[in-house]
Amino acid sequence: MKIAILSTTLYKYQGADRVLWQKADHLARQGNEVSIFTFKGNMEPPPNVRLKTIGMPTGFFGERLFHLTLPLNVFKNMKYARMLKEFDIIYTDMYPASWLAYLAKQLYDKKYIYYCHHIGLPGSILSFIARIYRRIHIFLEICTIKQADSVICVSEFSKNLLHNIYRKKIEVIYNTVDCSRFNPGLDRVKIRDKYGLGNQPVILFIGQLYPHKGLHLLIDAFHYVKATIPQAYLIIVGKAVYPGYEKTLRRIADNNVIFAGEVSDEELPYYYAACDVYATATLWEGFNIPLVEAQACGKPVVAFDTGPHPEVVDDGRTGILVPQGDTVSLSSAIIKLLQDRELKDMMGNQGAVIVRKRFCSNQAQ
Secondary structure, eight states: OEEEEEEEEEOTTOHHHHHHHHHHHHHHHTTOEEEEEEEEEOOOOOTTEEEEEOOOOOSHHHHHHHHHHGGGOHHHHHHHHHHTTTOSEEEEOSTTHHHHHHHHHHHHOOEEEEEESOOOOGGGSOSHHHHHHHHHHHHHHHHHHTTOSEEEESSHHHHHHTTTTOOSOEEEOOOOBOTTTSSTTSOSHHHHHHHTOTTOOEEEEESOBOGGGTHHHHHHHHHHHHHHOTTOEEEEESOBOSHHHHHHHHHHOOTTEEEEESOOTTTHHHHHHHOSEEEOOOSOOSSOHHHHHHHHTTOOEEEESOTTHHHHOOBTTTEEEEOTTOHHHHHHHHHHHHHOHHHHHHHHHHHHHHHHHHTBTTSOO
């Protein structure tokens, strides 16, 4: 069977992109002829999978203008739809990739399956212009979802978000992680030596620097942590997406907050190994792969009790969930784990065991 995988981007550091990469690999291993179409990215395709990079304008504003005006560009729409004419099934994720699947269905009656990671919430973006952009983006995405032949969601939370949008049956398939890469046996010292951290307490966050990821709240919580544990460090790994937001984060951070930026796919697991606690103050997720990767590496996690987090964190057993937006409770949970080594190790060990049973990529997809 000829299968097309449409991914808006294909970056190693972006969870949704890695999920579709895994899907393409899985389908190719089943003997299907698989091609990935993406607007931009830096990830090589899986073995025996073709990759076609469509391209889009570069730059923050150029890219977003392209997203918003794509439905009006008749020439590009016809060109992109023709590329999909030969395929039997199309898998797609969020808009604007979903727009291409929508066109192929309307023009050539192609079956397409929408892979829902999450639906964006405009209120989670800080600036007025960004909120307007997200509202238009979400409207276009919902239009394409309604036309899908079937929908797969990565969590029950994501499924519930769609219950008023998509009336047909929705399948839930949890994301998985590669437990051969993310495991408790990794070298703890490699990243600590890189930043000269020695045996100091280290808190880690991994993810793109979007406002909805709540980095401003995490840094606020970290200030409370430092009041009790002055030698603690916070490492933030991820690409800055909104320049103004990054400036805000750097302004409110102190010297014990390390902005590591993008890191290589090979180096990423060692950041988990280096930390004592993985913490996030994200306000909006569809699944949250880093929470699972951290647990796979034997690290206790701290997060807000929101979205899909109760599905991927066993509160009180593999980590601690606190009320959304409560940075004092977030910091208290981090401090508790940093000061109670027995509890920290117990939760880390339990997390590695549970993730291996539920979320390893060697399980059936």
